[in-house]
Amino acid sequence: MIMGNDQTYRPGTDEVVLAVSLELAARKWKVALHDGRRERPAVHTVEQPQAAARLQAVLDLIEAYRQKWSLPAGVRVVVSYEAGQEAFWIWRALQAHGIECYVVDPASIPVERHKRRAKTDRLDAIKLVINLRAWLRGERDRMHVVHVPSAQDEAARHLMRERGQLQKEVLQHLDRMRKLLATLGCWEDVAHRAFAERLARDEVRCHDGTPLPPELRERLLRECERRAFAAQQLAVLEKTRQASVPAPSRARSDALARLNGIGEVSASRLALELFWREFSNRRQVGACVGLVPQPYDSGESQTDQGISKQGNGRVRALLVEMAWTWLRHQPASALTQWFNRRTQSTGPNRRARRIAIVAVARRLAIALWRYLKDGVIPEGAQLKSS
Numbered sequence: 001m002i003m004g005n006d007q008t009y010r011p012g013t014d015e016v017v018l019a020v021s022l023e024l025a026a027r028k029w030k031v032a033l034h035d036g037r038r039e040r041p042a043v044h045t046v047e048q049p050q051a052a053a054r055l056q057a058v059l060d061l062i063e064a065y066r067q068k069w070s071l072p073a074g075v076r077v078v079v080s081y082e083a084g085q086e087a088f089w090i091w092r093a094l095q096a097h098g099i100e101c102y103v104v105d106p107a108s109i110p111v112e113r114h115k116r117r118a119k120t121d122r123l124d125a126i127k128l129v130i131n132l133r134a135w136l137r138g139e140r141d142r143m144h145v146v147h148v149p150s151a152q153d154e155a156a157r158h159l160m161r162e163r164g165q166l167q168k169e170v171l172q173h174l175d176r177m178r179k180l181l182a183t184l185g186c187w188e189d190v191a192h193r194a195f196a197e198r199l200a201r202d203e204v205r206c207h208d209g210t211p212l213p214p215e216l217r218e219r220l221l222r223e224c225e226r227r228a229f230a231a232q233q234l235a236v237l238e239k240t241r242q243a244s245v246p247a248p249s250r251a252r253s254d255a256l257a258r259l260n261g262i263g264e265v266s267a268s269r270l271a272l273e274l275f276w277r278e279f280s281n282r283r284q285v286g287a288c289v290g291l292v293p294q295p296y297d298s299g300e301s302q303t304d305q306g307i308s309k310q311g312n313g314r315v316r317a318l319l320v321e322m323a324w325t326w327l328r329h330q331p332a333s334a335l336t337q338w339f340n341r342r343t344q345s346t347g348p349n350r351r352a353r354r355i356a357i358v359a360v361a362r363r364l365a366i367a368l369w370r371y372l373k374d375g376v377i378p379e380g381a382q383l384k385s386s
Helices: 051-068 089-096 121-136 151-182 195-200 214-244 247-257 264-273 282-288 313-329 334-343 350-374
Strands: 017-024 029-034 042-046 076-082 100-104 293-298 301-307
Touching: 017 051, 017 121, 029 051, 029 121, 042 051, 042 121, 051 076, 051 089, 076 121, 089 100, 100 121, 151 214, 151 264, 195 214, 214 264, 247 264, 247 350, 264 313, 282 350, 313 334, 313 350, 334 350
Parallel strands: 017 076, 076 100
Antiparallel strands: 017 029, 029 042, 293 301
């Protein structure tokens, strides 16, 4: 029996598996179920308004089709859904019910290359369940499974992400006030601690010494209040952040911070965002941060497409920043010397240096992974004095 365009069912050759895919949306979910014994999957819609009720509706559908298709009571049930705004709570809920679940990278699912192709939630659910069955048979190129962090590791990320968001908000308020004042030729130092008090006393003047328009002054006062509130939240977070980091992540952060060129904040971000998971080899580290090259070599066409840019963009940007800092504070390290050799003949060509620093960032990520995993200090690197 032919299923779709690329799968043939051979009775007795495969383990009976009830494969289920979820196509998630805010108002409703599409649920596709397939046991490999029929031509087309069954597709249903669940649209309960509450998350728990909607998940229970999925479990009820699985049980109903297990009975309808006369599957054994202990049949293997495998659920998959694409990573997105729902994150991993569905994975954890299904695991709690004893159901095998996989979270899929949406960009890894093959799609047709026609200029115009049909795309609906129903078709996406069917495509996902067919790819899931193929993946379970060993066709690993059908989709890539996302590593799911523990609930503690996922929650700990909010510490550094909120810190970055608060810092950004403070800078946005300052920049907005600076630009508003510039429209009247006023070049006041809005970052000075006395600026808000002077503004409240109406001592801030335009370029010609006239008072600010009342509407603008009131807006700037509100901006100062919002900026002060964000700064206060940031200060509170800084006091409690380090103590709130889980012990395993804190140990990794402390180990990273012992290296010259790596500060406490960068070490914490790297420990929480990247090194929460286990890697088997250096290729996995490079691929996880999206710093591996993506060549295009087809026929007579050979093009370097740059890096893949897959994975966590925050970590990728952090590693590039850390690579520049590493060059400054670890001049005797093998990484710095490699960078100097690669760029010594480029002269003022800044583009060559920007390309080389990406390679340094990838090598630095691998070196730090080995340092945390095996205790191997990066070649030529210096530790901070006690």
